[in-house]
Amino acid sequence: MDMNDPLRREEKKESAPDRTDSGPKSPDVTRPGRDNLLKRMKKVDPKQSEKYKQRTGQ
Amino acid sequence: MRKRIYGIETEYGLLVKDSEFRYDPVEIANRIKNHVFSKGLGVLDLHYRANDEPPGNGGFLANGGRLYLDMGHLEYASPECCNLVDLITYNRAGDQLVQDALEELGWSDQVAIIKNNVDLETNATFGCHENYLVGRAFPFDERENLKILSAFLVTQQIFCGAGRIGGCNPHPFRDWDGVSVEVHEDDEPVDFQISQRADHIPNEFYRWVQYNRAIVNTRDEPLSDPSKYRRIHLLVGDSNMSEFATAMKMGTTTLMLDLLEQGFAKKEWILAESVATMRSISRDPEFKWEIILRDGNRSTALELQREILECAKAHLGGSNPETDWILENWESVLNDIPKGPTALIGRVDWATKYWMLSEFKKEENLDWHDAWLKSQDLEYHNLNQQSGLYWGLEETGDAFRKTTDPAIEHSKTRPPRGTRADGRGALIKALTGSHVGYLIDWIGFRLSKNEEPFLMLDPFISYKSEIHDYLKSMELLPQPEE
Numbered sequence: 001m002d003m004n005d006p007l008r009r010e011e012k013k014e015s016a017p018d019r020t021d022s023g024p025k026s027p028d029v030t031r032p033g034r035d036n037l038l039k040r041m042k043k044v045d046p047k048q049s050e051k052y053k054q055r056t057g058q
Numbered sequence: 059m060r061k062r063i064y065g066i067e068t069e070y071g072l073l074v075k076d077s078e079f080r081y082d083p084v085e086i087a088n089r090i091k092n093h094v095f096s097k098g099l100g101v102l103d104l105h106y107r108a109n110d111e112p113p114g115n116g117g118f119l120a121n122g123g124r125l126y127l128d129m130g131h132l133e134y135a136s137p138e139c140c141n142l143v144d145l146i147t148y149n150r151a152g153d154q155l156v157q158d159a160l161e162e163l164g165w166s167d168q169v170a171i172i173k174n175n176v177d178l179e180t181n182a183t184f185g186c187h188e189n190y191l192v193g194r195a196f197p198f199d200e201r202e203n204l205k206i207l208s209a210f211l212v213t214q215q216i217f218c219g220a221g222r223i224g225g226c227n228p229h230p231f232r233d234w235d236g237v238s239v240e241v242h243e244d245d246e247p248v249d250f251q252i253s254q255r256a257d258h259i260p261n262e263f264y265r266w267v268q269y270n271r272a273i274v275n276t277r278d279e280p281l282s283d284p285s286k287y288r289r290i291h292l293l294v295g296d297s298n299m300s301e302f303a304t305a306m307k308m309g310t311t312t313l314m315l316d317l318l319e320q321g322f323a324k325k326e327w328i329l330a331e332s333v334a335t336m337r338s339i340s341r342d343p344e345f346k347w348e349i350i351l352r353d354g355n356r357s358t359a360l361e362l363q364r365e366i367l368e369c370a371k372a373h374l375g376g377s378n379p380e381t382d383w384i385l386e387n388w389e390s391v392l393n394d395i396p397k398g399p400t401a402l403i404g405r406v407d408w409a410t411k412y413w414m415l416s417e418f419k420k421e422e423n424l425d426w427h428d429a430w431l432k433s434q435d436l437e438y439h440n441l442n443q444q445s446g447l448y449w450g451l452e453e454t455g456d457a458f459r460k461t462t463d464p465a466i467e468h469s470k471t472r473p474p475r476g477t478r479a480d481g482r483g484a485l486i487k488a489l490t491g492s493h494v495g496y497l498i499d500w501i502g503f504r505l506s507k508n509e510e511p512f513l514m515l516d517p518f519i520s521y522k523s524e525i526h527d528y529l530k531s532m533e534l535l536p537q538p539e540e
Contacts, residue, residue, distance in 0.1 A: 033454035034417060040450050041418045041434055048073060049432035054177035055130040057069045057184030058293065
């Protein structure tokens with residue numbers, strides 16, 4: 001396996017320490033399905049929360 | 059007692075989208091309920107169950123559960139289930155039964171059934187009650203145990219909360235009778251919080267279920283033989299859309315009850331002030347969830363949950379496959395929480411909703427309190443799978459599944475096995491379409507053909523063969539086809 005082998009490059013990349021890591025944080029990724037979800041969200045009536053009038057239950 | 063029986067009661071909200079719609083929400087709830095029973099999926103009560111539960115107000119279903127109106131809300135109580143998969147399946151079967159009815163009535167464009175716990179515009183709240191059967195000897199009367207359970211429930215919201223925009227002052231309320239009560243401006247504005255119920259729980263322990271709700275409800279109503287059993291009835295949790303969150307809410311709580319029952323729970327877990335801590339955890343915008351313990355030590359909700367998990371692993375691990383599943387997934391979700399909300403999408407409702415709302419807020423350049431964003435908050439809980447936001451995740455395979463659609467379909471009309479719900483389901487099926495008078499409750503029934511009640515005091519017994527013989531003796535069983 002030489003240094004141009006993609007598997008070896010992947011292996012090396014995984015073992016490199018992340019010196020900029022300052023602790024837990026949200027990964028900066030755009031999730032698959034986000035666009036479909038936004039399409040659903042754009043169809044929601046902007047005023048429907050004002051129409052939701054509930055009685056107190058238990 | 060090592061075996062458990064679980065149940066969930068869900069109160070639904072109704073969103074009437076069309077201001078000209080011919081019925082008000084209470085009448086819509088009534089008609090949805092009546093439609094379910096008109097399809098032969100259960101039998102309506104013929105007797106008063108309480109002053110506010112007249113004949114026809116509700117009834118038992120062929121799946122062993124119950125559908126009824128409670129304080130103006132449509133409510134479904136699952137049948138008694140002896141494992142988490144059944145519980146999740148029957149919980150969703152109830153959602154599906156009412157949504158099917160709405161669609162069959164032709165109202166799904168004008169009305170939406172919302173499975174949440176708050177009205178974002180007022181202080182109204184309604185519940186999702188959890189039920190756990192324990193032995194009568196369960197040490198529930200010891201105050202220290204109640205405080206330990208309280209600490210567990212207060213911190214459990216970090217993976218069980220359903221999340222909401224804004225908050226409310228817990229003291230003023232909108233009267234259920236429709237009498238308008240002044241709603242005060244909240245003195246601590248909040249953009250987003252992880253629990254829907256946190257603002258509505260002003261007590262640590264109390265037996266009431268309305269207005270003066272408590273973290274630990276102490277009502278003793280076993281709905282079974284009181285000399286053998288006790289029913290732990292909790293109302294602090296949110297209604298969950300996520301199957302994972304529902305399973306973890308019920309599963310981790312039952313392990314906490316095991317630790318209490320077996321004497322392994324630790325007094326070091328007790329919080330200095332439970333009610334205020336529940337609220338501060340829910341409202342923490344940085345999700346640090348700092349807590350102060352009764353002994354003065356400082357910790358976080360995450361660390362306390364880790365300690366309880368480690369104790370459960372040490373004493374309960376290997377008991378049975380379901381316990382191991384709970385432990386494994388409890389650990390998994392606690393490990394993922396520090397990675398941020400996106401690592402919890404499809405499992406934890408508040409985190410999933412937070413991600414969705416944040417993306418939409420960014421896309422449309424909205425403020426957290428914009429009506430459109432609040433409308434998205436509601437839409438997360440819409441049971442209509444064509445439009446509800448949660449269902450978008452199931453559609454793309456991003457929602458954790460604990461059950462299956464065919465199992466849910468099956469469970470709309472058939473009871474679970476392993477509990478008395480099985481026998482009750484057989485009874486309801488036999489009574490559907492018959493002309494025999496009946497009085498049915500969780501603990502048994504009486505038919506007009508016989509003065510003697512048939513008691514079902516042990517929830518672990520199906521009573522199926524005894525009920526079969528009983529119905530046969532009264533010629534109430536369907537005749538086999540030639």
